[in-house]
Amino acid sequence: MPGSAHPAHEALLAGFLAHLANERRYSEHTLESYARDVRKLFLLAAGAQLSELKNHHIRRYIAQLHGQGLGGRTLARMLSAWRSFFNYLMRDHRFRDNPCMGLRPPKAPKLLPHALSPDEAVKLVELPAATPLDVRDKAMFELLYSSGLRLAELIGLEPADMDLESAEVRVTGKGSKTRIVPIGGPAIAAAKQWLAMRSQVAKPEEPALFVGKNGRRISPRTVQTQLRNWGIKQGIPTNVHPHLLRHSFATHVLQSSGDLRAVQEMLGHASISTTQVYTHLDFQYLAKIYDSAHPRAKKKT
Numbered sequence: 001m002p003g004s005a006h007p008a009h010e011a012l013l014a015g016f017l018a019h020l021a022n023e024r025r026y027s028e029h030t031l032e033s034y035a036r037d038v039r040k041l042f043l044l045a046a047g048a049q050l051s052e053l054k055n056h057h058i059r060r061y062i063a064q065l066h067g068q069g070l071g072g073r074t075l076a077r078m079l080s081a082w083r084s085f086f087n088y089l090m091r092d093h094r095f096r097d098n099p100c101m102g103l104r105p106p107k108a109p110k111l112l113p114h115a116l117s118p119d120e121a122v123k124l125v126e127l128p129a130a131t132p133l134d135v136r137d138k139a140m141f142e143l144l145y146s147s148g149l150r151l152a153e154l155i156g157l158e159p160a161d162m163d164l165e166s167a168e169v170r171v172t173g174k175g176s177k178t179r180i181v182p183i184g185g186p187a188i189a190a191a192k193q194w195l196a197m198r199s200q201v202a203k204p205e206e207p208a209l210f211v212g213k214n215g216r217r218i219s220p221r222t223v224q225t226q227l228r229n230w231g232i233k234q235g236i237p238t239n240v241h242p243h244l245l246r247h248s249f250a251t252h253v254l255q256s257s258g259d260l261r262a263v264q265e266m267l268g269h270a271s272i273s274t275t276q277v278y279t280h281l282d283f284q285y286l287a288k289i290y291d292s293a294h295p296r297a298k299k300k301t
Helices: 007-022 028-044 055-067 072-092 118-125 132-147 151-155 185-200 220-233 242-257 260-267 277-293
Strands: 168-172 178-182
Touching: 007 028, 007 072, 028 055, 028 072, 055 072, 118 132, 118 242, 132 151, 132 168, 132 185, 132 220, 132 242, 151 220, 151 242, 220 242
Parallel strands: none
Antiparallel strands: 168 178
């Protein structure tokens, strides 16, 4: 089939993905992303041996993709995946060098993450819960906003991870790192209501806290779809997705407390530089308050 990867390349990719899954403990979603990016390299390098690729080849591929309209962020992610792939090949398959080393993608414009306003966030999570699945949705969305969880972290929860008496949830994040995150009062109430109804939906042996209609652990797609649909029903004028609630959590906590280190811990960021993007959001918020409230803020015409 024209454009398809060489079987030997696919075998190397399979080994790489097994390495990421078993040694790095990456999620299924992350593995799929790595696979897509490495297969893009296979297509670009069609007819060439991977061991023969040099720095100038990779530079040409990046330029080619950039010319096709791919942005800096996408290219940075792709180049990172290729670099990791070649590091694996050097370690386990005796490749002599990594052709991606020293290369940088085109700079991307710095986009700040969007966040809901506090009123929008409250309106979203205060949804009516008439059925067990509605109760489940309310508990999921309250937790996403109350504790700033990633989608994979929410899906991976089990009932034993919830300590409602201490108002805490134990979360397994990236790299299988565990952290304890506080839970707010409304999220605790929603979780208790769901736990009381969970057995009506979940299979008896299912360990997951949140389950789908089939009684098994809920899928990422179901969470995304339900949240988007609830956003529409609640009249939220933006596309609502799980990471938007995480951004909103971080922004609102930082606006209230100003404690960047605490937000870093709750989000599970390895580096505070990742968390610092929310200081820009906070400044934007404060600037708006200043413009609307300070008598000398507005320019005279």
